[in-house]
Amino acid sequence: MTGFSTKAIHAGQDPDPATGAVVTPIYATSTYAQDGVGGLRQGLKQGYEYSRSGNPTRTALEECLAALEEGRHGLAFASGLAAEDTLIRALTSPGDHLVVPDDAYGGTYRQVARVHQRWGLEHTPVSLADPDAVAAALRPGSTRLLWIETPTNPLLTVADIAALSALAHDAGALVVVDNTFASPYLQQPLTLGADVVVHSTTKYCGGHSDVVGGALVLNDDALAESLRFHQNAIGGVPGPFDAWLVLRGLKTLAVRMERHSDNAERVAAFLEQHPKVSQVLYPGLPGHPGHEVAARQMRRFGGMVSFRVAAGPQAALDLCARTEVFTLGESLGGVESLIEHPGRMTHASVSGTALQVPDDLVRLSVGIEDVDDLLADLDRALD
Structure with a gap:
């Protein structure tokens, strides 16, 4: 095999x-x-x-x-x-x-x-x-x-x-x-x-x-x-x-990862153009500092996207509360899309350490739903 x-x-x-x-x-x-x-x-x-x-x-x-x-x-x-x-x-x-x-x-x-x-x-x-x-x-x-x-x-x-x-x-x-x-x-x-x-x-x-x-x-x-x-x-x-x-x-990892990657690429491109987003962190974007290394050692760029909200921490928290297709929750990698605020959720344990993450950061686990529904959901929540 x-x-x-x-x-x-x-x-x-x-x-x-x-x-x-x-x-x-x-x-x-x-x-x-x-x-x-x-x-x-x-x-x-x-x-x-x-x-x-x-x-x-x-x-x-x-x-x-x-x-x-x-x-x-x-x-x-x-x-x-x-x-x-x-x-x-x-x-x-x-x-x-x-x-x-x-x-x-x-x-x-x-x-x-x-x-x-x-x-x-x-x-x-x-x-x-x-x-x-x-x-x-x-x-x-x-x-x-x-x-x-x-x-x-x-x-x-x-x-x-x-x-x-x-x-x-x-x-x-x-x-x-x-x-x-x-x-x-x-x-x-x-x-x-x-x-x-x-x-x-x-x-x-x-x-x-x-x-x-x-x-x-x-x-x-x-x-x-x-x-x-x-x-x-x-x-x-x-x-x-x-x-x-x-x-x-x-058994379905390959087909799921292809769809996760397809959807995440669309989501990252959408967020990169949105006026209320100050920075998008996704290795698939040509401007990402690790893009060339990722392209060399990865088959695709995956389903995880993080971004910083231009209006600051409270706007990031509010955004997490407004999505409907993206579920507010920890963990990642499931077929459903998740949104979370790392500073208050998954990475709260490193607050005050050298590993503290920005408080305006939002992390997405982009699922395998219809991507147009994901983009519309983010657009509504950001606006």
Whole structure:
């Protein structure tokens, strides 16, 4: 299998050997019969003993995610933050150092700054769009991870994955890329030099705002073994129904991302011409500082658009309250369009830090509705 959509529909999802069911079953079980003491039954892809350690539905999801990211190993988690916490605990020790984006997702920064920092992990926020700043922030011998988001949440900053990976590897650090905004369809960081890919599968992978999940994908066998140990030891794994929902969402990821991108391009172009908008942040716009890098490492530019309202913070809040097709809500990546005020909602946790976002900023998760309805809704709300 070589085509993306073919892998999305078939990778890890052979017909059920017992019944021939085409769709992977939901194995709603906590434990498994053993063929003698310590004898794990081999009728499926691997032996199973307890569903925290492994579950056939979860295995199907992990194999599919690995295939879509051009990786050898996939690990599924109960949330994106559970995946990040497991990764950081597995790869760092007290006294180690991380370099993180200066406009990282608020939940990631909260975890690093308010959870892991208490256990002796240091971090430096830096603009990933500035390779010289990244090089200066790396501490050879102590920087364990360079954490990349591209595009970032919510400022849509673009980082050059290949160039930053080379810098980090020269300094002895591993490269982690949060690929949630792009999805595996639009961007595959492992092929660009990254060591580990992180996803909140809640977003585009699931795609229907009906499940919470996370994932890690990588190629290194020894690192995967360590991560699987920590996945089991820490226990933040998804249940079989959650795994099944994400697996179902992946089947339509390619067609959804094409429509998300089509609609977002139209929305960004509309906002760029609107007199009540002072700035539009979308990598697909030629004037975006990261446009050329995004065009090189992404298939399309995705469904996320942020913009600043010319009249200021209160006007941004009022706008969020006036839309009708765009639903006021957190999260992103579902088939429905969402609008939110990051400073008061998703990124309130970084208020007062180096990662504080502008208070006149509005973030859109552009869905797959008829784009003319989305444009009319924004036009009404802005006017």
